[in-house]
Structure formats: structure tokens, C-alpha cells
């Protein structure tokens with residue numbers, strides 16, 4: 216009887232009852248859990264079919280709406296909005312004290328003000344050489360393949376390069392695993408991400424499992440579930456660096472550029488009051504930054520390389536533009552020169568559109584008062600979201616949306632399109648690392664396509680199709696290519 220009563224309440228007498236959607240979804244969050252967990256990260260894909268069936272607003276949970284009309288994106292995430300992040304989602308990453316997991320608007324703004332300057336354009340330009348150094352290392356590793364008959368795994372190559380950049384940038388360390396063959400781009404940290412990321416939906420729908428696995432002493436957790444072993448090991452390693460710094464802050468003088476720890480340990484003006492500097496805070500913030508700054512950039516490069524190499528005309532135009540701006544291969548132009556190249560810029564924008572950035576819809580809780588979203592007044596407390604993929608695949612905004620067409624960003628009136636490029640999200644909780652990400656994308660894609668001739672090895676669209684675990688996980692064969700140096 217209790218179940219029937221709940222059914223009647225949720226289906227017929229709920230504030231969201233007027234919105235269409237599967238009845239089971241309106242009744243229970245297990246509906247979504249089925250797609251997240253049992254269907255292996257298939258929720259974002261399922262949402263597309265729900266919108267086809269039910270229209271632009273779908274009730275996807277007892278208290279949740281998903282929007283398909285691109286106007287909604289700005290209403291949910293744009294400047295001036297105060298909707299908060301949904302705790303259940305953002306706590307799955309086990310970095311609860313990081314800015315990313317904060318829901319209180321005011322606290323998050325203070326924390327963003329603290330971290331922001333570390334990733335400002337000025338700060339990035341000052342560390343451009345650190346970024347370029349890691350990209351040069353990637354190119355020299357890739358060039359080692361030119362003497363073999365083996366294709367290089369570009370998926371791993373780009374992910375490991377962006378991980379190296381963020382690790383050097385934030386922590387003045389290297390992420391490459393000691394003693395491993397650098398040719399296979401194998402790396403403990405990437406392996407830890409691959410092992411643990413698929414657990415996020417389990418953690419979201421069964422928070423007790425997360426508490427159990429991550430709360431018990433490490434030796435038990437790795438026996439209980441090997442998939443958390445990698446991340447616990449990473450917490451241990453980053454924790455050791457933090458312990459050393461907290462014990463002896465003068466050790467920070469031994470590194471050759473400012474790290475995130477220098478930044479956090481510098482006393483701030485009262486207006487940007489610090490959280491107390493604790494080991495737990497530094498660890499959560501550090502782990503999150505490293506995650507945020509690695510796969511996001513790496514995946515975008517993989518999608519970029521796949522499409523550039525699949526589209527001869529794009530490849531030819533890009534190589535031509537790079538050769539003109541960069542005649543001597545050994546004298547790389549600065550980021551500020553590269554970012555002014557129209558064709559490279561168009562390729563990067565189109566790659567961001569096709570890669571989507573974060574592929575899961577980002578859940579927000581409407582507040583502090585009822586809010587208008589896509590012309591509807593949505594009650595306070597409702598969970599709302601709109602996946603970036605829905606915006607990027609909208610055929611009215613981006614005609615022929617599944618085709619890789621940098622030209623769409625060069626056509627007359629294309630600046631209007633910018634507001635629909637939402638890979639970094641928008642507004643008060645948009646990406647904090649956008650300046651670093653853009654610098655990496657320009658230097659990486661510019662350098663790779665100026666210096667290397669890449670021939671894809673058995674490319675298929677499976678190389679870049681993904682399962683959705685906040686960021687994409689590529690389950691199919693990774694994208695591989697044979698590598699040789701460009702002729703001049």
C-alpha cells in the first residue's frame with residue numbers, strides 16, 4: 216500500500232507531474248541507475264531518445280527534469296544563475312573538499328577567487344615553456360615509433376601528455392611511471408583513473424559502498440574491491456608530497472616554478488579568506504585538479520586527431536596554415552601567435568564541439584527561488600540539467616552536426632555560434648582551467664600537425680565512441696597511427 220501511495224503521489228500529485236517522461240523514471244531513481252550502471256554509462260545516449268519521444272522537457276527522475284532546448288543551457292548554467300551543484304553527483308569523485316564538489320554558492324565563489332589566479336591567462340603565459348616542454352617530449356616519444364612498424368596509441372599518448380602538463384604545472388612533478396617503457400605511454404595514474412572512474416555511478420546510487428570502500432583502511436579496501444586500489448595508491452603518493460611540504464614549507468623553494476601549493480600557502484587578503492590549510496583540503500584539491508586537467512584535454516586531442524586525419528581536406532588546410540605561420544620546424548611560434556591562426560582556431564573549436572568536454576549532464580538544484588528555464592517556471596529544489604551533447608548536436612544551430620566542419624566557425628556570422636559551444640560549461644561554475652586547456656590544445660594540435668605525419672591504423676568510429684562516466688571512457692580499440700616526421 217505504501218508503494219501504491221508513493222506511486223500516486225509521485226505520478227499524479229507532484230509539482231513535476233505535468234512534465235512528460237517515462238512513468239518509471241518519475242517514480243524511482245532506479246530507472247536512471249539501470250542506464251548508469253547496468254547499461255555501462257548509457258544515460259546521456261538514452262536521454263537523446265527520451266527527448267525524441269517526449270519533447271524538449273522530460274521528467275527523468277522523481278524530482279528531476281532534463282532539457283533539450285538549447286535556450287535552457289544559459290538559464291541553467293549561465294552568468295547570474297545561482298543554482299547549486301547536486302551533492303549526490305559531485306560527491307562521487309571522493310574529492311569532497313575540492314572546489315568542484317562545493318555546492319554553497321558563496322563558498323564556491325570564494326574558493327574560485329582563490330584558485331582562479333593560478334590559472335589566469337597571465338599565469339599560463341608565464342608557464343608556457345613548461346607546457347611546450349612536455350609537448351616536445353610527447354613528440355620525441357612519438358617519433359621513436361617512426362623506426363618501428365608499430366602504430367602509436369594516440370589515445371594514451373594524448374592523455375599521458377596532458378597528465379604530464381597538469382602534473383608539472385600544478386605540482387612541479389612528473390607523472391610518468393618510473394622504470395616503464397616510455398614507448399607504450401603506460402602510466403600508473405592513468406591506470407588508476409581507468410580503474411576507479413567506472414565506479415562513480417555505483418558510488419552515486421549506493422553512497423554506502425563508497426563510504427565502505429574508501430573509508431576503511433587501505434589494505435581492506437583493495438581486497439574488497441580492486442578497482443579502488445589505484446586511487447587509494449594515488450592518494451597515498453600525493454599525500455606524501457603534501458606531508459613533506461607541510462612539515463617543511465621551505466622545501467617549496469627547491470622547485471623551478473610556482474606550484475599550486477605555493478599558491479595555497481601564500482597568505483591571502485581577508486576578502487579571499489582561505490579555508491584552513493589542512494592536509495585533507497590540499498589532497499582533495501590537488502587530486503581533483505589533476506583529474507580535471509588530464510583526460511578532458513587528452514580526449515579532446517584524440518577526437519581532434521581522428522577527425523583531422525579522416526578529413527583530407529581539413530588535414531591539408533591545417534598543415535598548410537601551420538607551415539606558413541611556422542616555416543622552420545625547429546623554431547616554434549609562441550601560443551600567442553598560434554591562437555591568432557584562423558584555421559587552427561576553427562579546428563580547435565570544432566574539436567571541442569565534437570568531443571563535448573564533460574559528457575554527463577551537469578545536475579543543478581534550482582534555487583534560491585523558483586526559476587524560469589526555457590520559458591517554464593521551475594520550482595525551487597528541482598534537479599535540472601542539460602547535457603552539452605544536446606547543444607552540440609542540435610542541427611538547427613550546427614547543421615549536419617555529426618560532420619567535422621571547421622569551416623562553420625569561419626563563416627559569416629559564426630561568432631553567434633560561440634555561445635553554443637559549451638564544452639567548458641558556462642557561468643559561475645564553468646571550467647576554471649579554460650586558459651590552460653586552450654593553451655595546451657593550441658600547442659599540442661599545432662605541434663603534432665606541424666611536426667608529424669600520422670597515418671591512422673584501421674580507424675573506425677569505435678575509436679572515439681564512448682561510454683559516459685562524467686568524462687568519456689573509450690571502450691573500443693584506441694585510436695592508433697603510424698608516425699613519421701614531416702618532410703620540411
Ligand code: HEM
Pocket residue numbers: 314315316323327334381504505507508509511512515571572573577637638639640643644645646647648649651652
Ligand atoms: C578541454 C579541456 C577541458 C574541458 C572540456 C573542461 C570542462 C569542464 C567543465 C564542463 C566543467 C564544469 C563541471 C561541472 O559543472 O560539474 C569544468 C570544471 C572545472 N574544470 Fe575544467 N575542463 C577542461 C580542462 C581543465 C583544466 C586543464 C583544468 C585545470 C586544472 C580544469 C579545472 C577545472 C576545475 C577546477 C573545475 C571546477 C570548477 C567549479 O566547480 O567551480 N579543467 N571543466
